[in-house]
Every structure is written in C-alpha cells, then in structure tokens.
Amino acid sequence: MLNDITLGQYFPMKSVVHRMDARFKIVITLLYLVMLFWGQHIWSLVAGLLFTIVATLCSKIPPKMILKSIKPIVPILIFTGLLNLLMLDGGEVYWHWHFLKITEEGVQTSVFMIVRICLLIAGTSLLTYTTSPIVLTDAIESLLSPLKKLKMPVHELAMMMTIALRFIPTLIEETSKIMAAQKARGADLESGSLVQRAQALVPILIPLFVSAFRRAEELALAMECRCYHGGEGRTRLRKLQSGLRDYVALALMLLLFAAVIVLNTMTK
C-alpha cells in the first residue's frame, strides 16, 4: 500500500510544456492563479478555461489525468457551491424557504466559484505533472535567489527539499519494514479506538526517527567526502535554460492578464 505513493505527480512526456523553463512555468502559474480570482467578468473565466484547455492539449497530458486531480476536491466544490447558492442575496429570487433562498447572484457566484476552483486545481496539477520535482526545486531556488542578498538561506532550503524528495521512497520502505517487524511481534495496528491506534503508532515512529537521524549523519559525512561546502561556487549539471517559447508563453499570459483587468474595469 505504501509503495503506491509516487514521487510528486510528475508525468514524464516529451511536449512543449515539458520542455519549458520551469521558472517561467511557475511564474505563469502564479499569474494564472491571480487572474482567476481577480477576474469578475464571465469572459475572464472563459479565458481561463480556454488557457487551461490549450495548455493541457500542448502538454499531451491525458485530460483524464487532469479530471482525476479534481476528483478529491469534489466534496469541497459541492460545499462551497451550496453555501454560495443558498446564502447569497441579490437580484431576482427564484425560490425561497425560511432563511434559504436561491437568487440570481447566488447562482452566479456559486458557478463562478466552482469553475474557479476547478481551473485552479487543473492549472497547478498541470505544473506538477509536467515538471519533475528536482527541476521544480531548482527553479524555486533560482527564483528565490535574489533573497540571498537578504541573507535568506535559499540554497540550503533547496538542498533540504532535494534530500527530502530523495529520501521519501527510502523512508516509506523503512516504514513498511518496521510495521511488518512490529506486527510480527504482535503489535495490533488495525483495531481499537482512535486513541489506541494512535498509541500503536508510537513503536513505529520511534525506530523510524532513530534510523532517520542515523541516515542523516551518514549522509552528511558522505556529502562532506564529496567536497560539499554549501552553495558557494557551485555549478549545476543541468542548467535551467529559457528560450523563445518561454517568452512567448509569458507574453500570452500577460496579455490575458491585461485583458482580465480591462474587463474588470468595464464591468464596474
């Protein structure tokens, strides 16, 4: 069961979106998110939808994967949808019962909200589907590098993220081993009240932590043996490279963004 957890959600493929510079992808995704929530006009949503569809088609990620990413948040969608639908007041009243009523504005806002959240999840999943975690980490390091001047340990944070990603499968494997070992000694992990089950986790977590610390110590030693001395003067095997396509994509995004602002001022 534990082995099913994959490293991030990366979906390796050869497409334009996969080949794009991860830094641009992050910036574009951020702009996209702001745009979704800023846009008040119906056309802003349509623009966001079109952008998502075009980006998905370019990335060659099967649309089924994107829909799958939306599935876990369906309860949240229903909840926010209903809340907006029943509670908001304004415009024509279609139906009402005690304090609950469905109004024109309620319908509008709840549809807006649902579409927005769906697009938000679809857009961000597209980023993680098309970018490997390690490249994502590199891009974050590169984007945050101006903060180094403010003495922020940007390189160290990125290094920690890389090591964490590297050790996820190792620690998962270790957890299943410890669980099997404790079960073999009669530990009961599956029954009892919530408190009892939480208590049953202690004999799994303690050995896991002990071994994680031991691993950390050995890894630090191995890193020192390989001349690790922090981020100073480091070079990278894979350099993040931006090309024409990245600038074109960013320009398109900025255009959309500008259009959304214009639409907003028009509705006011």
Place this chain on the structure above:
Amino acid sequence: MESLISIQDVRFSYASEDETEQPTEVLKGISLEIGKGELVAVLGHNGSGKSTLAKLLNAILLPTSGKVLVDGIDTADEEKLLDVRQRVGMVFQNPDNQIVATIVEEDVAFALENMGVDPVEMRERVDEALKAVKMYDFREHAPHQLSGGQKQRVAIAGIIAMRPDCIVLDEPTAMLDPQGRKEVMKTIKRLNRDYGITVILITHEMDEAAQCQRIVVIDHGTVRMDDVPKKVFARVDEMKEIGLDVPQATELVHLLRESGCDLDPEIITEEACVDALAKLFSQKR
C-alpha cells in the same frame, strides 16, 4: 613505488563525554605507506580502529598526533581541505545513505557541482564515470529503483567523477547480496587495473582481501601484519588469535598440513587448492 599516502606515527583518540575519564585511544602509533596504484585490503575485527583509520585519510578526522600526508599535502592543512577530499574519495557501507539526488546522473554530478566544474566538462565526466562502473544505461533512473549492488556502483561513480588518486571503501559489500558483492568487487578491481586508481578496501570478507595485492591487518590500534595475502593468510593461528578468519581454502590446507600432508601453506584460492590436492592424490596413488 611512488608513495601516495603516507601515514606517519599516527595516534588518535576520541574525546570521551565524561571529562574526568581518560580519552580512549583508538589508534596507537600507526605508520603506513600506500603506493600509487596499489590495491590494499585492511583487515581487523570490530573496534580495531580500521574505520577510524579510513576517516583519517581524507581529513574527516584529524590525527591527535602524527601526520597523514596525501600526495604531499598534510590533511591538517585547512586551506587544502578540498584538495585532500578530491584526491581521496570515500565509499561507505550503506549505499542508501550516500546518494543525495533523486536521479542517478545528478547524484554522480554532485561532487563536481560542489567543486564548481563547468557544466560541459561535468557532463563528460559524469558519463565517463557511469560508464566506468557500467551504470550508464541507468543514468536517468531514480536510486530507489536500483538493487543494492547497483546503488553501490552509483556511489562509486560519484566518487570517481572527482578523478581521485585513491578510493577508500569502508566495507562496501557488507550490506549487499552475493550477486551485488561480486559486481562491486569486479568494479573495484577494474578501476584499479584499468584506471590506475589506488584502492584501499576495508573489509570483513577474507575472500575479497585475498583478491588484493597487499593486506594490512590492524589489531588494537596497531599494524599487526603488512604483507602480500599469501604470507598473511599462511599465519593461520595468528589470524585466529586476532579474531579474524582465513579463506576456506587456506584453512583446509592448514588442517591438512597439521595432519601431515605435504602442501604449500601459501594457498589462498580455491583453484590453487584444488590443483594442489589433485597433485597430492596423484602422487599418493
């Protein structure tokens, strides 16, 4: 032979946590010369100080007294620290705990990234190192998809990408299955033979030690023996007294000699043992 590593009367003690207690001395005056291109095995039972000795070779630890010179550089010279580490690479027991990156080739590049090697040259050196350990086809795999032996070979590639003069391996096969052991030993021997890299192999496996050119036996922090494998293993009783084994073939020959058979005491491989026994039988007949 030109000397690469020179260990001069080195003593080392770990500071004990209790200040009133005497620090325990792990190494008690060790002097060794390791020549360029040698394949040396270091034997010793647990707690003999062999792992400590290994850590002194690339300045992970510094001697309490005495000197360790690597290619003429004193390991205590802080300014030359990275030079020493680049010259003497180290591979540890657990392959999982020395792989840093999530992709094989990125991990092999780790040391080069730290050294600030130019990306174009880095690419070449990474490919070369992966080919040298025969892991080039796995360059885009994640470490957790590999077997123990393969992971250990990736760890070795990560070291040889630095182009070191010497690799120190601290029980590199202890956590591997028989297949993985064979792969790793073959790789180590090939690197020594084809690339002229000096290898210091710390091991518990007598059969691995028998494949080296020279064996250094450490006992209670001193060098007890330092000779070619044949001569070391011929001293069966002394080895047993230290708590070490000898290869099975040597043991068999030793027992047969004790019961009066005329055999060469310096037999260490199975093949040599079989030949000698066959010869003995044909003489008897």
